[in-house]
Each structure stands twice: as structure tokens, then as C-alpha cells.
Amino acid sequence: MTDAGPLDAALAVENRMFRALAVLRLVLLANTVGMTLYRLDNFTHREVGLALTVLMVVWTAVAIWAYDAPHRRLPALLVADLAIAFATLLSSPFVKGDGFNATVPGFWITGALMAWAIHWRWVGALVAATLLCATDLLIRDGISQTNYGHVFLLMIAGPIVGYMCGSLQQMAAERDRAEREAAIAGERARLARAVHDGVLQVLALVQRKGPELGGDGTRLGQLAGEQEQALRSLIRQQDTLQTPGASPVEDLGGVLERLGNRRPPVTSVVTPGAPVELPMVVATEVAAVVGACLDNVAAHVGEDAPAWVLLEDLGDRIVVSVRDEGPGIPSGRLHAAVEAGRLGVSESIRGRIRDLGGTAELFSSPGTGTEWELTVPRPVV
Structure with a gap:
């Protein structure tokens, strides 16, 4: 998965924030124009004050x-935005004369501050707020409680807006990534079901019925079994791809299929159509137990003896x-082996499964073959 999706989601949040800022700019401009016209008699240089007001309208x-x-x-755009706000703010002593109360731009400078907050997050907001607030305080003859309050609000509001914008963009990117992964997983599950209900079942049927036909039918059954295993492996290789940062998990079905491939074509491995994801350490231990069972088949039944998993x-x-x-x-043989100090079955099979919190049951009697049933509780992945 590329980063295009998360980047698009973050950009969408920024676009919405700038559209909201456009509305705020109009409100701030209307306030500044109204206050300028209302207090125009207090200006020392009215023409300059009106020119600056026209500049703020145009900008x-x-x-x-x-x-x-x-x-x-x-x-360059953000620097120009802040520079114009800085220039109009710095002109206040000249335009209004000494002892002025309100600056020429007033709250209009908040537009540039918010633009830095949206685009450059809290760091940009802190830089812009520091420059504007320091200028506002330095151009005054004295600092009143009202002036201090305005500066304090700008220093707090800017970084907070920047932080919130960054958080919203991160949340949007994570949501977009989760939705895309869910859609991909759903499509993979649908394809896996389709393959499992169609192609894999046909191959399994050919594998079972082929030997009954004799001659080439036996070879046809073997080929069908090999193709079934190969197709399952391809499905699992796609299903078990993990995103960066994901916790290490393993598809037990894929592990068992690779294990069965060590003894082809005498080992048949049948797994669900969907991945069986377990923590890697659990999947490794279960595979080791199955490997021990297959080793016992090879050792006590024969290298070419068939086995089913x-x-x-x-x-x-x-x-x-x-x-x-x-x-x-034979009954009592495993107990006798333990008494004699041979702990292969006891430790390599039952011991490992017991350590995983599961059980290993043996079903066997002379002349009927042997079956191990290994049950392991599924940890939360």
C-alpha cells in the first residue's frame, strides 16, 4: 500500500480548514473596516489609514x-501573508500617533496566524504568534491589561489550532488507511471463498477420485493435489501481507502447507480457505508439533507412508x-516409553501443546492407524 491514500486524507482536512479560514477572514475584515471608519477621526494620517484598509481588503x-x-x-504565500500582517501592525504608531489604543489591523492579523497554524501545525503557529505578539507589545507606549489579554489569547489559540489541525489530519489518514485495508481484506475474503467453493473443491475431488480410475487417474490425482496446494499457497501469500508496524503474526495454514511440502506427495494438508493468523511464536510451536508427528510417521510407518494434516x-x-x-x-506403549526415559512424544508433542495452554489427544489402536488431535486456544492477534 502506498501513502497516496493517507496523504489525500490529510490534504482533504487542510482544504476544509482553509475554507473555514476564508469565512473567518471575511468576518475579521468586516470588523476591521467597520472599526476603521468608526474611529477615522482618531487617525493622525487618515489617508494612510484608508490606504492600509484598502490593502487589507485586496489581500x-x-x-x-x-x-x-x-x-x-x-x-512564499505564507511568508507574504505574515509580512503584510506584520507591516500593517507595525504602521500603527505612525498612522494613529502616540498613545493609540487599538492597532490599525486589529484582529485582522489573526488570518495570517491561522494560515500558519493550518499549514505548518503548532510550530508554525508558535513562530507567527510570537512575531505578531512581540511586535504588538513593542510598538506601544505601555501595556494594559486588555492588550496583555489579547496577546495571551493569540499565543494560546494559534498553537492549539495548529495542534488540532495536525491531529485531525493524522486521524483522517488513519481512518483512510483502515478503510482501505478493510476493503482489501473483504475483497480477498470474497475471492478466497470463491476459489475455495469452486476450484479448490474440484481439485480435491479429482485428487480423491483419481486413484479409483487406475492408470493415468492416479497421476491425475497427484497433479490435482499438487495444484491444490500451490493455489492455496498463492492465496495465503497475498492474504498474509502485513502493513508496516503491524504485530508479527503468521498464517498457520501456510506454515503447515510448507511443512507438508517436505514430504510430497505422501503428505496431504487441508486448510480453511481464509488465513488462520496466530502470533508467530504460537504458529511456530504448533508447526513444530506437527513436524514431530510427521517424523514419527516416517520413522515408524515408512518414508513413503501417506499422512494427512x-x-x-x-x-x-x-x-x-x-x-x-x-x-x-499398542496400548501402554507410550507409557512404557516414558518409564524408560524416552520422552519424544511426551515432550515434543504433548509438552509443547501443554505449554500453549492446549491439549494433545492420541487416538490409536493396532491395525487402525494413528491420529493426533491438537487443540490450542486462539490468542488475540
Whole structure:
């Protein structure tokens, strides 16, 4: 998965924030124009004050247009925005004379501050707020409680807006990524069901019925079995791709299929159509137990003796059955082996499963083959 989706989501949040800022700019401009006309008699240089007001009207229109398109939000635009706010603020002593109360732009400078907050998050807001607030305080003859309050609000509001904008963009990117992963997982599950209900079932049927036909039918059954295993492996390789930062998990079905490929074509591995994801350490231990069972088949029944491995996902637990058609294990033989100090079955099979919180049951009698049923509780992945 590329980063295009998360970047688009973050940009969408920024676009909405700048559209909201456009409305705020108009409100601030209306307030500044109204206050300028109302207090025009207090200006020492009225013509300059009116010229600056016209400049703020023009720049507000330009800024709304420029910020509306992402490709125009270049650093030069934001620097120019802040520079004009700084210049109008700095002109207040000249335009209004000594002892002025309100600056020429008033709250209009908040537009530039919010633009820095939206585009450059809390760091940009802190830089812009520090420059504007320091200028506002330095150009005054004295600092009143009202002036201090305005400066304090700008220093707090700017970084907070910047932080919130960054948080919203991160949340949007994470939501977009989760939705895309959910859609991909859903499509993979649908395709896996389609393949499992169609192609895999046909291959399994050919594998079972082929030997009954004799001659080429036996070879046809073997080829069908090999193709079934290959197709399942391809599905699992796609299903078990993990995103960066994901916790390490393993598809037990894929592990068992690779394990069965060590003894082709005498080992048949049947798994669900969907991945059976377990923590990697659990999947590794279960695979080791199944490997020990298959080693016992090779050692006590024969290298070419067939064996069957069946994996079932029951939601809260997984069950793996390993079966052969050998002579079986006489009653009391395993107990006698433990008494004699041979702990292969006791430790490599039952001990490992017990450590995982599961159970290992043996079903065997002379002449009926042997079947191990391994049940392991499914941890939360």
C-alpha cells in the first residue's frame, strides 16, 4: 500500500480548514473596516489609514483565492501573508500617533496566524504568534491589561489550532488507511471463498477420485493435489501481507502447507480457505508439533507412508489433526516409553501443546492407524 491514500486524507482536512479560514477572514475584515471608519477621526494620517484598509481588503481577496488551491500554498504565500500582517501592525504608531489604543489591523492579523497554524501545525503557529505578539507589545507606549489579554489569547489559540489541525489530519489518514485495508481484506475474503467453493473443491475431488480410475487417474490425482496446494499457497501469500508496524503474526495454514511440502506427495494438508493468523511464536510451536508427528510417521510407518494434516479454525481455538494409516500404537506403549526415559512424544508433542495452554489427544489402536488431535486456544492477534 502506498501513502497516496493517507496523504489525500490529510490534504482533504487542510482544504476544509482553509475554507473555514476564508469565512473567518471575511468576518475579521468586516470588523476591521467597520472599526476603521468608526474611529477615522482618531487617525493622525487618515489617508494612510484608508490606504492600509484598502490593502487589507485586496489581500483578503487574494489570500482567499490563493489558499483555496493546494498547489498555491507555497512558503512564499505564507511568508507574504505574515509580512503584510506584520507591516500593517507595525504602521500603527505612525498612522494613529502616540498613545493609540487599538492597532490599525486589529484582529485582522489573526488570518495570517491561522494560515500558519493550518499549514505548518503548532510550530508554525508558535513562530507567527510570537512575531505578531512581540511586535504588538513593542510598538506601544505601555501595556494594559486588555492588550496583555489579547496577546495571551493569540499565543494560546494559534498553537492549539495548529495542534488540532495536525491531529485531525493524522486521524483522517488513519481512518483512510483502515478503510482501505478493510476493503482489501473483504475483497480477498470474497475471492478466497470463491476459489475455495469452486476450484479448490474440484481439485480435491479429482485428487480423491483419481486413484479409483487406475492408470493415468492416479497421476491425475497427484497433479490435482499438487495444484491444490500451490493455489492455496498463492492465496495465503497475498492474504498474509502485513502493513508496516503491524504485530508479527503468521498464517498457520501456510506454515503447515510448507511443512507438508517436505514430504510430497505422501503428505496431504487441508486448510480453511481464509488465513488462520496466530502470533508467530504460537504458529511456530504448533508447526513444530506437527513436524514431530510427521517424523514419527516416517520413522515408524515408512518414508513413503501417506499422512494427512487437517487444520480447522473454530474461532476461539484451532484444531490440527495428523493421521496416518500405519499399524497403530499398542496400548501402554507410550507409557512404557516414558518409564524408560524416552520422552519424544511426551515432550515434543504433548509438552509443547501443554505449554500453549492446549491439549494433545492420541487416538490409536493396532491395525487402525494413528491420529493426533491438537487443540490450542486462539490468542488475540
